[in-house]
Amino acid sequence: MKKLNYKTLLTGLMPALILASCSTTKHLAEGEVLYVGTPTPKITNYEKSKTGESTLEEVMGAINVAPNNSFFGSPKSRWPFPFGLWIYNRFERYDKGIGKWIFNKLAADPVYISTVNPDTRSKVATNLLKDYGYFNGNVTYTVDTLKNPKKAKLNYTVNFGHGYLLDSVMYAGFDARCDSLIQANKDETMLHKDDPFNVNTLNQERERLVELFKNNGYYFYRSEFITFLADTIMKPGYVNLKIAQQPNVPKNALRTYHIGNTTVNLIGQNGEQPTDSIKFRHFQVNYAGKKPGVRFGVLRRRFLYRNGEIFSQQKQNYSQQALSRLGIFKFNEFRYNPKGDTDTLDITINAMFDLPYDSELELNVKTKSTKQTGPGAVFKLSKKNFKRMGASLNLELNGSYEWQTSSTVDGESSVMNSYELGAALSLNFPRLVLPWQQNRMNAFRFPSQTDFKIYASQVNRARYFKMLSFGGEVTYNFQRRRGLKHTVTPVHLAFNMLQRRTAEFNAIASQNPMLFHSLDDQFIPSFSYTLTYDNTYKQKRNRLWWENSLTSAGNVTSMIYAAFGQSFKKQEKKLLGNPFAQFVKYSTEFRYLFNISEKQQIATRVMGGVIWAYGNKTIAPYSEQFYVGGANSIRAFTIRSIGPGRFRPASSTNYSYVDETGDIKLEANIEYRFRMLSNFLGGNLNGAVFLDAGNVWLMRKDEARPGAEFTLNRFFDSIATGTGFGIRYDLSFLILRLDFGIALHVPYDTEKKGYYNIPNFKDGMGIHFAIGYPF
Known part of the structure; x- marks a missing residue:
């Protein structure tokens, strides 16, 4: 294909834009009528109930069809500019060249009344009413043409009639052993007297019976061997139901193996x-x-x-x-x-x-508001089936290097740069590895895994300090019920050691002790529990995901001290020569994905957390504190560049280089995702528009950081907000994401008044390249 000339492209698009006020029906196929939507149906004899709501949702799904230029997939609301139809009418005649390319990429095929097929849809909807027990209900429709006879709306009427209830339920025709199994498990039946009649429930009961038989030796038993006989005459408004085994069932199906x-x-x-x-x-x-x-x-x-x-x-x-x-x-x-x-x-x-090894390489570039920039990389290597145990051995190496982009720092020449290096080694078993004997059935019947991990990392901040962190943990993941995952870390031991402190660092620490005590040498023994709910397994239209996590550090260690006669509240208790941290931390994250259609979604997220340090250490360790900003947070700002509260370190102060973290976090995000181009270079090109908001705060007042503590005074002013748009290239197995964040409001005072207080538009932009969705 020839390289596209953008002037030619724009020239070709202009006529389509000019045709904005022209007809969208000029090139309709012979005898066809353009479908322009379905108003809210007229609903009669409807009684609100759980069954009624489910039935109405199914019926609406059967009759509702989005017209051209639909507003978020709505069957009745449309955008005022039918751009796709304009392109269709303008470029439909082209067989090749730029016109054909524009047509293939941007045109929207007209939605006709004939393709909507209201007659079939009304019959399907009527059958759905009967499936839910509304035997005398029906769905009818009318085609209402508009001023332009080539355009029409569909008006539906949904008459529920009267919902039937179950009266008696009888099982018949089963052999003696099958009948005894049915009677022994009758408490698990899906069918009860006075329940609404529902074909879906009948099918669930049939599958329950088949599962019951197959779990008791009937290997060849099948669903089609069971039938239902319903009598609606014996008692008006009720169904007398007989569940029977079909005649002539194969002999092997009635044999136990x-x-x-x-x-x-x-x-x-x-x-x-x-x-x-x-x-x-x-x-x-x-x-x-x-x-x-x-x-x-x-x-x-x-x-x-x-x-x-x-x-x-x-x-x-x-x-x-x-x-x-x-x-x-x-x-x-x-x-x-x-x-x-x-x-x-x-x-x-x-x-x-499978192949014995898996590997992954991630590359990134970080840019900070402190004029530090540089590359980073993460390399992961996994050896499957380590020592033929069915476990995987995983190695992760990460590093980043940052140099000063300005010639001086605080008025001084700087030739020293910052870096971070880290390594982690873990052994993962796809089962629960516990010191006591487990029942084999319980150990393997549900998803579970055990991780043993050790890690070490070193951080060097130019001209200030050098810190070594290392530790290890044991983590158990198990899922006894579908959609509900438990993660327990009974042992997590972490050590933070400040290897080198410069005189400049000590001078800063004396000015801001609360901030820098979080970097002190300390030992962090902790326990954590996380509960995650995910309704994906239900195959619902919309996805709900909710995670809650609780971490406790130092309390078991303090109780051991108390058992040996030392006060639980004693300050500076040490273990292995280091004071140990003592805190409680809770965090929660809620996500809801609303699928408007196959090509449109609205994704939302609300998250928060709080950490309270007390006893042995009243300042939470730096590694446990919360932060906002970055590619997966408030995208108008770089990572750890907002907060705490309304505090902002001036660029001229000595400690402006320190990342901005806090003890409390609140954040909310909403993102509208939509398909831009399908089958684009082997994948789908999607777009997004988003709005992010949030901040972090301190639990305790810090004189060196005024406005950093959490208060209700000016709470909404202390929320940083940003908007923006993004592009996603979806290859199904990999999603590449590019987001452009635009700051709307910063929590600290600036020279500008009003809610939009960004001094310079260009300074309020964030560009992030990442892999995967932000949430």
Whole structure:
């Protein structure tokens, strides 16, 4: 394709813009009518209830269709400028060249009444009413043409009629063992007398019965073997329901099976077929090479059944999931083979090894308001199946280097620069590793993992200090219920050591002791618990995500001191020669993603946190304090460049280089995301418009930082706000993001009055390049 000439492009677009006042129906296909929306339907005989609300939502989903230039996917509200239709009418005739390119990229095909197909939609909506028990309800429509006969609206009427309730529920036609299983588990039934009739509930009850049978040996039992018979005549307004087994069900479906032999075929990452085997009783592993690619015991423990047990679909599912969570196989396939005409099922598993290593490299450039700039990098390397244990060994290296962009610092020449270096090594097990014996079923039936981690980092701030931080932790993650994740860190030990302090640093510390005590040598022994809720598994239209975290540091250590006769409130208690931190920290983050359509979403986030240091250390460690700003926060500002409160260190002060952090954090974000171009260079090009707000504050008053503490006085003035827009290039497996933030308000006083108090527009801009969405 020839390189596009932008003058030609603009020249081609101008006629489309001129046609803003012209007809959007000039080039409609013969006999077609342009669909321009659906007003709010007329709803009759509607009684508000949980069933009624669900039914109405389903019906509205069936009849509502967004017209051209819809306002956020609304079926009735539209933008006043149908740009896509203008482009369609102007460039529809082009078969090649720039006109064809403009048409393909910017035109919107007209939405016709015929493509909306209201007749079919009204029938589907009527059937939905019947599915929810509104047997005498119906949905009708009229086509209302406008002044222009080539445009029309669709007006729907939804008549709910009367909702039917369940009266009696009977199970019939099942053999003696199946019937006994039904009766033994009748408390779990989905169907109850006086409940609203609902086809979805009937299907759920059918799946419950099938699952019940398959977990008790009926391997070949299927959903289609169960039918429903409904009588609406015997009692007006009620349904007498019979759940029956179909006649002529295959004999093998009514037969209970037991587990026989299990064979695992381990296939090499390049397709190498097994050449040797190892067997213990009824469990055999076939493998290529000198020994199995994973230890025999690691494999065996993932299979939550034993030879001779009655077949259970639930145990089979748990076993397959536990095998997948090892993370070492590209796929694993379970095959069940009846042994002749017996009641025995032999199981064969084909599992192919994945690549042994994963690696990731991230590059970034940091620019700070203190005129420091420089590159940074993060390199991650993972070795899967470490020592054939099914665990992964992970190494992370990170570093950044910053140099002064001005020739002097505080009036002095500076040739010394700042840097940060860090390394972390972790061992991850896809199960709970606990010192006591676990029940094998509980250990592997739900997602869980254990992380053992050690790390070290060094920070060098030019002309001020050099700090070494190191430590380790043990973390458990488990998910006993879908959508609810628990993260427990029973042991986290961190050491902060100030290796070097300059005379200039000491002079600054004497002026601002609260700020610089957070950098003192200290030991941080902590415990934390995090609870995360995510409703993605429900496959709802909108996603809700909520995380709450609580951390306690130094309290267990203080209790040990108290047990040996020392006061719990004693100051400067030490462990391993360092005073240890004592604090409680709580943080919460709530996200809600509203999907307007496949191409439009509104993403929101509200987050906050508070940390209270007391006892042994009344100033929270610097590494635990909160901050705002940056690519994933308030994008109009660089990271750690706002707050605390309404305080702002003057650029001329000695401690202006220190990152701005606090004990309290509040932040809120809203972002409208929309599709710009589909299938653009192998991916989708998306846009976003956002609004960010927030700040951090101190819990205690600091004389050296006036206005930094949290108060209700001028609270809203102390909230920094910024807006902006961004571009996202979505390759499905990778999202590249470029955001342009524009500051609207800073919490400190400036030379400008009013809410928009940014002295210079160019100084209130932030540009961020990142990977992934900000939230």
